[in-house]
Amino acid sequence: MIEIKNLSYSYPLSHKKIINGIDLTVDKGDLVLITGPSGSGKSTFLYCLNGLVPHVFSGDMSGSVMIADVDPRLTPISEISRRVGTVFQNPEYQIFMPTVREDVEFGCRNVGLEEESLERNSRHAILELGLDELLDRDTSTLSAGEKQRLAIAGVYAVGPQIILFDEPSTNLDVAGKQSLRKIIKELKDRCYTIVLVEHDTALFEDIATRIYVMENGVLKTGDDAHKSTIRERKAHNFCQDFDAIIEVQDVSYGYDKSSPFFNHLNMIIRKQEVVAFMGNNGSGKTTFFKLLMGILKPQEGRIAVAGDIIRSIDDSAGRIGLLFQNPDEQLFASTVREEIMLGPRQLKKACDCEDIMARFDLKKYEYVHPHALSKGERQKVAFASVAALRPDIILLDEPTTGLDEKSWLALMDYAFSLVKEGTTVLFSTHNRKVADFYADRVVVFDKGRVISDEIPKD
Amino acid sequence: MKYQKIDTPIHRISPFAKIVYSIAVSLLVVLLKAPLQLCLLAAVTFCVLLLAKPDFARLKGLIYALGAVVITTSLSQAFFYYLEPRTVLVTIIDKATPIVGTITGGIYIYKEGALYGLIQSLRISSVMFMATAVVISTHPSQMIMALNKIRIPKELSFIIATSMRFLPQLLEETRRVLVAIRLKGFKLKGISNSIKASKYVLSPLVINSLRQARLVALAAEVRGYSFRKANSREKGGLLRFDTLDLIVISFFVVLLYVAILPFKMGLSKVPLVHAFFFSIPFTCVLLIGIRIVPRFGTATLMILGHSLFAQIVSRGINPLWWPYALLEAAVLETYFFAAKDYLASRQSFFIAGLLRGLSVYLYFYFVASPYIWHKFYAPWYIVVHTFEGALGSAVGGLIAYRVSKSVEAAYRHGGL
Numbered sequence: 001m002i003e004i005k006n007l008s009y010s011y012p013l014s015h016k017k018i019i020n021g022i023d024l025t026v027d028k029g030d031l032v033l034i035t036g037p038s039g040s041g042k043s044t045f046l047y048c049l050n051g052l053v054p055h056v057f058s059g060d061m062s063g064s065v066m067i068a069d070v071d072p073r074l075t076p077i078s079e080i081s082r083r084v085g086t087v088f089q090n091p092e093y094q095i096f097m098p099t100v101r102e103d104v105e106f107g108c109r110n111v112g113l114e115e116e117s118l119e120r121n122s123r124h125a126i127l128e129l130g131l132d133e134l135l136d137r138d139t140s141t142l143s144a145g146e147k148q149r150l151a152i153a154g155v156y157a158v159g160p161q162i163i164l165f166d167e168p169s170t171n172l173d174v175a176g177k178q179s180l181r182k183i184i185k186e187l188k189d190r191c192y193t194i195v196l197v198e199h200d201t202a203l204f205e206d207i208a209t210r211i212y213v214m215e216n217g218v219l220k221t222g223d224d225a226h227k228s229t230i231r232e233r234k235a236h237n238f239c240q241d242f243d244a245i246i247e248v249q250d251v252s253y254g255y256d257k258s259s260p261f262f263n264h265l266n267m268i269i270r271k272q273e274v275v276a277f278m279g280n281n282g283s284g285k286t287t288f289f290k291l292l293m294g295i296l297k298p299q300e301g302r303i304a305v306a307g308d309i310i311r312s313i314d315d316s317a318g319r320i321g322l323l324f325q326n327p328d329e330q331l332f333a334s335t336v337r338e339e340i341m342l343g344p345r346q347l348k349k350a351c352d353c354e355d356i357m358a359r360f361d362l363k364k365y366e367y368v369h370p371h372a373l374s375k376g377e378r379q380k381v382a383f384a385s386v387a388a389l390r391p392d393i394i395l396l397d398e399p400t401t402g403l404d405e406k407s408w409l410a411l412m413d414y415a416f417s418l419v420k421e422g423t424t425v426l427f428s429t430h431n432r433k434v435a436d437f438y439a440d441r442v443v444v445f446d447k448g449r450v451i452s453d454e455i456p457k458d
Numbered sequence: 459m460k461y462q463k464i465d466t467p468i469h470r471i472s473p474f475a476k477i478v479y480s481i482a483v484s485l486l487v488v489l490l491k492a493p494l495q496l497c498l499l500a501a502v503t504f505c506v507l508l509l510a511k512p513d514f515a516r517l518k519g520l521i522y523a524l525g526a527v528v529i530t531t532s533l534s535q536a537f538f539y540y541l542e543p544r545t546v547l548v549t550i551i552d553k554a555t556p557i558v559g560t561i562t563g564g565i566y567i568y569k570e571g572a573l574y575g576l577i578q579s580l581r582i583s584s585v586m587f588m589a590t591a592v593v594i595s596t597h598p599s600q601m602i603m604a605l606n607k608i609r610i611p612k613e614l615s616f617i618i619a620t621s622m623r624f625l626p627q628l629l630e631e632t633r634r635v636l637v638a639i640r641l642k643g644f645k646l647k648g649i650s651n652s653i654k655a656s657k658y659v660l661s662p663l664v665i666n667s668l669r670q671a672r673l674v675a676l677a678a679e680v681r682g683y684s685f686r687k688a689n690s691r692e693k694g695g696l697l698r699f700d701t702l703d704l705i706v707i708s709f710f711v712v713l714l715y716v717a718i719l720p721f722k723m724g725l726s727k728v729p730l731v732h733a734f735f736f737s738i739p740f741t742c743v744l745l746i747g748i749r750i751v752p753r754f755g756t757a758t759l760m761i762l763g764h765s766l767f768a769q770i771v772s773r774g775i776n777p778l779w780w781p782y783a784l785l786e787a788a789v790l791e792t793y794f795f796a797a798k799d800y801l802a803s804r805q806s807f808f809i810a811g812l813l814r815g816l817s818v819y820l821y822f823y824f825v826a827s828p829y830i831w832h833k834f835y836a837p838w839y840i841v842v843h844t845f846e847g848a849l850g851s852a853v854g855g856l857i858a859y860r861v862s863k864s865v866e867a868a869y870r871h872g873g874l
Contacts, residue, residue: 077682330662
């Protein structure tokens with residue numbers, strides 16, 4: 001179904017071969033799982049299969065590719081899309097139409113399916129992906145899991161022989177990931193050929209026909225390189241007798257005041273404690289963080305940080321640092337040095353920029369534009385700029401999402417080094433292993449209630 | 459989104475008929491002169507609005523806005539009325555006062571002016587009733603389909619639909635960016651604070667939009683939707699945009715909408731300085747967008763796209779806004795064509811900003827104000843206001859130059 005020989009590719013104006021001499025044969029019904037660090041060429045490899053290379057990205061492509069009996073270089077991209085479907089990481093970007101029904105039909109119309117097959121295929125895709133009850137729903141109101149299913153349905157309806165998935169589980173919670181796994185397994189059982197690029201290999205390794213690791217544009221197999229390196233729990237000298245840094249007392253908050261989402265919530269978090277917050281999307285993790293920062297105000301009760309009540313976000317500036325999932329939303333300056341110094345300068349706080357750059361290994365990028373770096377490096381700059389303010393508390397919003405294991409392990413290690421110097425770290429995650437590995441305490445939310453608050457087992 | 463999902467007779471009327479209704483009301487606003495006729499028009503449009511059953515919060519908001527319109531129009535006309543006979547109620551500055559009196563010709567409050575303003579405010583009220591009725595009763599996607607029927611260019615319709623699709627996401631991102639900058643100690647309240655913060659906020663918003671636009675364009679391509687093919691290269695069409703260009707323009711249309719939101723709430727209501735502050739963010743985002751897709755047609759698609767998008771989402775279809783957008787676009791396109799460069803230098807950003815500001819305010823005072831809204835303004839006021847608008851727009855141009863430099867630095871190093 002896929003026959004690749006000695007494939008190499010470099011982007012226009014670049015001498016670096018992002019894909020470097022790949023050979024791969026995939027038979028009908030195989031599921032090939034590819035993992036590897038960010039920037040290793042995984043997504044670009046998929047672009048070589050779905051025709052984006054060379055039809056959208058010109059560059060220098062050599063070797064041979066045959067996919068579903070066509071050479072993507074000689075076939076128009078609309079023709080390739082009839083045979084090869086692609087599901088991207090963020091379904092948000094691949095939904096174009098206002099309603100579920102119209103979006104499922106969108107791809108079919110573009111590739112010129114006739115009305116009869118269009119209707120039949122769309123109906124089939126809608127039923128298969130369990131979207132029949134959402135047919136006329138506004139696509140912007142769907143949950144992350146529903147959007148992912150819609151993205152798959154849109155691809156499935158066109159009737160491809162091969163489906164490419166580019167990190168599809170990134171934005172999903174535990175329930176969403178399980179549902180995605182089930183869908184992909186069913187597609188495999190129906191003899192669809194699947195190439196799946198994914199960081200969370202544990203989720204799919206038992207249904208994969210083969211697992212490869214991509215490194216510097218080369219596919220490697222035959223070892224356990226994809227296996228998680230997490231082995232044992234990280235420990236530091238946290239003690240339950242430390243002073244309370246966050247006091248949440250009788251906090252109620254919600255749009256419906258008669259039955260608030262958070263109903264008399266109480267919680268004490270101590271200095272230097274590392275707390276993981278878990279729960280499905282919509283369980284209250286983000287709302288809790290927003291209340292801590294003063295973005296939302298409790299309707300009842302109070303939240304104090306180091307004894308001071310937080311009334312607005314201006315009160316938490318410099319005391320609470322926040323690292324978003326997407327670092328691009330918090331990089332403001334035009335050099336890494338300026339980025340690190342922006343907060344301390346504004347708040348007139350002392351900051352040893354050299355020390356921060358050394359600690360985060362950023363000295364080599366001192367005068368580079370932060371947005372010109374790779375995603376892992378951008379995340380590091382964002383974190384360094386938060387750490388530069390020496391906040392009492394650092395909030396990490398799903399720090400492992402979208403990063404390869406090496407990158408997020410490094411990120412969490414930076415967080416841990418700050419804890420040793422007195423910072424308290426709170427992070428949200430869908431990954432139980434990460435929570436157990438790093439946290440002194442794991443709090444699980446469900447619909448605004450704390451359903452579990454415990455010390456993870458060794 | 460201001461659309462209200464309920465079932466009323468107005469909701470059931472076809473969107474196309476509502477566009478015809480908008481055009482008809484707009485024409486009547488321009489043509490009718492007698493106070494009784496204007497009262498009747500306001501009454502009819504208000505009845506149509508009531509039939510669309512606006513919810514209480516919206517009605518309350520509308521009444522506040524209406525109150526503001528009536529007061530400001532009556533007050534401004536009480537100042538600037540120049541028809542005779544006119545009776546002076548209060549003297550603010552006598553024309554014999556040295557310098558200020560000479561320049562302004564004296565500032566008085568005239569009784570007849572207040573009454574005249576009250577009647578003229580019926581025009582704006584009618585438009586507000588009409589626009590609200592249309593926007594609350596028509597789903598944006600239905601309106602886009604109706605606009606397609608009146609044959610707006612395919613590119614424009616694609617831009618409006620894509621902007622609509624990404625508005626919630628961009629609003630959410632903007633909120634997050636503002637949280638991040640505030641956690642660094644920047645404050646957003648107050649003029650100097652907001653200017654200081656806006657210097658930093660724009661860069662991540664623009665760069666993030668460009669990154670996302672690229673991913674959306676790739677997704678569109680692999681779903682078989684390509685503007686290279688659907689459009690015109692082979693057919694020799696005038697507008698040669700590919701999918702990525704159009705998606706970048708769509709993101710900028712949303713950014714234009716988002717950029718002026720804070721100014722709608724506060725500073726735009728402050729008399730005498732609002733023209734200056736209102737012009738800065740709009741011009742700034744517009745010129746960054748043109749710099750990123752530097753070709754003939756970008757300014758037009760961005761300005762018309764934003765105008766129609768804002769009308770569909772919140773203002774209501776209002777043909778009286780269209781000439782503004784068309785003129786603004788024509789002035790910028792002509793300048794770029796004549797200068798043979800698309801914002802390649804700081805000077806070019808400054809001139810483009812200045813021209814945009816001048817054209818908008820001159821159009822308002824020399825066309826819209828006398829012939830559509832039938833309002834009077836004193837020459838000194840027109841000069842001050844136009845100067846402010848043009849200056850604000852030029853300042854927006856200079857900020858755009860700075861942000862574009864930063865975006866290009868990221869781009870040059872391969873980050874985008």
